[in-house]
Amino acid sequence: MNINSLIEILNSDETELRLYFTRKRGIRYISYSPVIDDPLQIKLKKLIRDYLKDFISIEQVKFSPVGYKEETIETCNIDYINSYMDVIDSFNDCNVNREPIEDEIINELNFYCLVITDNRKGNNDKVMFFRRVTKFKKLSSKGVFGNIKDNKFKEIDTKLLGIDGNIDLVVYDDNVLILNHISLERIFSLAEQYLEKAQTAISFIRKSKRISNFDQFEEDCLNDRRITRTLTKMLTEENKLENCFENFPNVVNVIEIFELEIDIDKSGDIDRIVYDNKEQLMDVIRLVRDSYYRSIINARAGIDDSI
Known part of the structure; x- marks a missing residue:
């Protein structure tokens, strides 16, 4: 303007x-x-x-x-x-x-x-x-x-x-x-709008079938304003939701590299992230958003929480 x-x-x-x-x-x-x-x-x-x-x-x-x-x-x-x-x-x-x-x-x-x-x-x-x-x-x-x-x-x-x-x-x-x-x-009153957008984003994550105890994960997402804002933003980020958890072996690798407090359930037809509590919420969202990285030159591990 x-x-x-x-x-x-x-x-x-x-x-x-x-x-x-x-x-x-x-x-x-x-x-x-x-x-x-x-x-x-x-x-x-x-x-x-x-x-x-x-x-x-x-x-x-x-x-x-x-x-x-x-x-x-x-x-x-x-x-x-x-x-x-x-x-x-x-x-x-x-x-x-x-x-x-x-x-x-x-x-x-x-x-x-x-x-x-x-x-x-x-x-x-x-x-x-x-x-x-x-x-x-x-x-x-x-x-x-x-x-x-x-x-x-x-x-x-x-x-x-x-x-x-x-x-x-x-x-x-x-x-x-x-x-x-x-x-x-x-x-x-964008908080109400973010809630609606977050529900749309969560529907994409549900389709991946890669998170156990998903209903609790969804409830915790919708009760956290920082998460609803992040999910709203992710709807504008090309293919991040549609392709979330597409390369699940890499997800497991990231959990190990960053020593995340997240377990993997291997008992079913596909491996799944075990969601237990709210303390895991941001880490799981970052996995969905593909926010963890390792730099090319110095192989430095980092987190991209870009706005």
């Missing part, structure tokens, strides 16, 4: 700005859209513009569910996010809540989104800036807000909402610029 293009839009006077505060209830997203006066709109655009300038020269890489590289920012397409349209639908005029945001709702808000419509070319392009409100919500629920008047600190007897210039995600032209890795997962 071209950040300079975003800054040009923010610099333009031919834009419209809408603000949405959103909370998630079950599988539903509920959004509220208060009116923003003109001076505040100008200030918000300046805050965001100044924040984005720090990211202009940073390398952009494809989003990975298992982590990110330092000194990079990630991107993905909106098609990657299963719940994307559910969030956007909550912004539609026919769905958005026009009622005032009551005090009891404020601490339930999950994120806000500033939608800027670019009218310069007549095609009403939209840029969406997302920001989580988690930190402010914690302060609002467990702290005290007040002001000082006549040298006295007095509590403000109402819940407050705050907006800063920091941005977690930018959506423009069907692409997502991810300035905060974890926020993509939190705003769009």
